[in-house]
């Protein structure tokens with residue numbers, strides 16, 4: 260009776276799913292996720308001797324059992340078995356199991372099970388990472404082992420030259436930063452926002468854990484990369500920031516982080532600029548409470564990165580690290596890892612399913628969402644027409660002025676001009692997933708006159 264049209268609600272397209280044979284979601288579940296699981300198994304196995312040294316026979320037993328659980332998981336995925344309820348006692352297990360029940364209720368009249376190749380891609384892909392966490396958690400004493408740690412630290416070290424270049428640039432800015440007029444601040448803000456945007460090229464999930472680091476200074480490439488930015492709302496982001504500052508004084512910027520390694524450095528450099536220029540008083544970083552999508556930042560990665568930067572044998576790099584440590588110590592920078600970020604929900608569910616997090620974001624002058632997965636969650640990972648407005652795709656999610664800084668690695672994109680998607684497809688059929696294109700997409704009350 261009451262369909263969407265009668266209620267004057269926009270019709271919502273279906274979720275991206277591996278049930279579309281040959282789609283990017285399908286290829287991810289068929290090929291890339293099993294590879295990621297195999298690498299997780301290898302990482303545990305390679306550390307066998309270390310576990311033995313640390314924990315003796317117990318360590319070896321845990322290593323075997325965790326590998327057994329991950330191999331079983333890979334088999335469930337490859338044979339499209341039903342998604343199982345979680346059996347650990349981590350604080351988010353109930354929320355995951357309730358989410359499963361909710362989806363079981365949605366999957367057709369017969370109560371079809373939720374499964375890898377039939378259910379929403381966003382859900383099952385997140386679920387895989389949560390099951391890795393379960394496999395380790397059920398096996399103390401190696402419960403705290405991060406199967407992606409080696410890949411993350413490697414990606415940091417492989418980007419050293421680019422990190423040095425960025426810290427040197429930042430050092431150049433520091434002089435008189437507090438007194439710069441807005442037009443100069445705008446220029447530097449624009450540069451560092453784009454650096455942070457392109458930092459998102461360096462994730463390890465799209466490459467199934469293969470090395471993917473930044474070798475040269477990204478600042479020199481910004482002009483060449485500009486034509487690859489499909490939507491560039493940078494000026495609205497700037498307006499939101501300065502109008503917040505002008506009305507209420509410097510306030511808070513929240514950065515919903517994505518990847519460790521070079522991308523995190525680009526975010527820290529941007530955050531440093533925001534605070535040291537007086538554009539923001541504080542920055543709240545949001546990271547993950549468990550290893551996630553291979554390269555995502557955890558609290559440990561966050562601290563480790565600052566420590567490594569401090570300890571670097573490069574004057575401006577170590578000076579930046581010392582400054583970052585000071586920001587953390589003095590509370591100008593804080594790190595948060597709400598469990599909602601490692602759940603499978605679309606962000607339009609946040610107000611109801613994580614009301615405390617939503618209320619917290621409402622206190623920000625600006626929220627920056629880094630990366631592809633956050634974009635998928637912002638837009639619900641639905642099969643939108645590319646000309647759909649960003650506001651419509653957010654489906655009511657609007658805690659504060661917000662901006663997505665994302666390189667495209669999944670086939671969801673909104674906010675394009677009519678004909679733009681077709682032009683891109685003619686030029687490069689894999690434009691949505693090749694990681695070469697990007698968006699700076701803003702939503703919020705427009706502050707322009």
Ligand SMILES: O=P(O)(O)OC[C@H]1O[C@](O)(CO)[C@@H](O)[C@@H]1O
Pocket residue numbers: 287291384459462463464465517518552629630631632633635668669
């Ligand atoms: O680190 P990001 O930018 O969120 O990218 C994560 C990647 O994982 C994926 O979910 C695919 O597995 C893509 O959306 C994206 O390629």
Ligand SMILES: [Mn+2]
Pocket residue numbers: 462464517518552554555630632
């Ligand atoms: Mn990521």
